[in-house]
Amino acid sequence: MKPFVKWAGGKTRLLKEIERRLPADFDEWKNATYVEPFVGGGSVLFHMLKKYNNITRAVINDINPVLMHAYEQIKDNPSQILTTLMSLRDEYCSISDDKAREYFYYRARKTFNAMRFEDEQKVSFFIFLNHTCFNGLYRENGFGEFNVPHGRYKSPTIFEEDNFWTLHECLQKVEINCGDFGEILRSIGNESTFIYMDPPYRPVSKEITMFTLYDKSGFKDLDQIRLKEICDVFSNQGCKIMLSNSDSYDDNVSFFENLYSNGYNIDRVKVTRMINPYNSKNRNPKEVIITNYPIPNNINEQY
Ligand SMILES: C[S@@+](CC[C@H](N)C(=O)[O-])C[C@H]1O[C@@H](n2cnc3c(N)ncnc32)[C@H](O)[C@@H]1O
Numbered sequence: 001m002k003p004f005v006k007w008a009g010g011k012t013r014l015l016k017e018i019e020r021r022l023p024a025d026f027d028e029w030k031n032a033t034y035v036e037p038f039v040g041g042g043s044v045l046f047h048m049l050k051k052y053n054n055i056t057r058a059v060i061n062d063i064n065p066v067l068m069h070a071y072e073q074i075k076d077n078p079s080q081i082l083t084t085l086m087s088l089r090d091e092y093c094s095i096s097d098d099k100a101r102e103y104f105y106y107r108a109r110k111t112f113n114a115m116r117f118e119d120e121q122k123v124s125f126f127i128f129l130n131h132t133c134f135n136g137l138y139r140e141n142g143f144g145e146f147n148v149p150h151g152r153y154k155s156p157t158i159f160e161e162d163n164f165w166t167l168h169e170c171l172q173k174v175e176i177n178c179g180d181f182g183e184i185l186r187s188i189g190n191e192s193t194f195i196y197m198d199p200p201y202r203p204v205s206k207e208i209t210m211f212t213l214y215d216k217s218g219f220k221d222l223d224q225i226r227l228k229e230i231c232d233v234f235s236n237q238g239c240k241i242m243l244s245n246s247d248s249y250d251d252n253v254s255f256f257e258n259l260y261s262n263g264y265n266i267d268r269v270k271v272t273r274m275i276n277p278y279n280s281k282n283r284n285p286k287e288v289i290i291t292n293y294p295i296p297n298n299i300n301e302q303y
Pocket of ligand 1: 007008009010011012037038039040041042043044061062063064179180181182198199200201218219
């Protein structure tokens with residue numbers, strides 16, 4: 001199962017490492033609830049839903065309204081999205097001339113920006129633009145208009161029909177929210193709840209300037225600290241939590257080791273990123289995976 005959008009910070013390449021660090025008995029939990037407050041493209045969500053039938057309830061959230069509207073529409077209104085998406089794809093892919101394709105893309109982008117949020121076709125345009133724009137980025141200008149340039153891919157896979165229907169089925173047990181992570185987390189929490197948190201990356205170090213990939217407001221250290229406080233509350237309620245972020249340092253002091261020093265487990269893993277969130281030449285930075293439970297003993301076994 002593949003996510004329906006490419007997303008900055010997407011976790012497809014980290015799935016193996018995440019899977020190895022799930023609570024050891026996770027597949028034996030009865031009626032597990034899976035929560036993802038920064039769901040983005042949903043690579044971890046869809047992996048978990050496909051693999052673990054014992055997840056009977058899932059709750060997802062992201063601050064991006066266009067993205068969360070797409071999840072809702074794929075859940076409730078799939079045929080309509082598919083019809084428009086197919087015609088956009090067929091028309092775009094039938095154009096062989098580069099300039100004409102580019103023109104088609106910019107026209108579609110203009111149409112998308114002119115659409116009202118409730119417009120039924122907006123989600124199809126969003127998915128189409130995501131797969132044909134530069135690097136699958138989602139970025140808006142000061143007027144809230146999507147402004148990512150054309151991606152010039154020879155044969156982009158805009159969607160796969162079977163995959164689309166599988167996503168639709170999976171989403172039937174998912175509650176979809178849009179807002180700040182603090183809001184949704186208020187309503188969740190019991191002992192058979194697993195929460196995977198993938199907040200925006202903290203820059204690797206203070207010297208490296210991050211360009212804003214996620215939303216206009218940015219995600220600050222105060223938000224990372226606020227998130228940690230929420231993790232403590234859920235830990236006390238018996239939830240199992242996993243959080244990933246960049247392995248970030250201030251003057252050689254690990255930001256996350258410092259922040260999560262009260263009994264959390266911290267592992268480091270190497271990742272290759274499709275979309276580099278740092279304005280940096282270091283294309284293989286490490287990532288931290290933080291859990292509030294001990295990492296299973298078989299972590300080094302062949303997965
Ligand atoms: C690293 S990405 C998650 C990527 C996701 N795991 C995937 O596989 O595609 C972080 C996400 O957090 C969202 N975000 C940023 N600030 C937020 C906030 N205050 N509350 C909830 N979501 C937020 C962004 O819109 C973005 O989609």
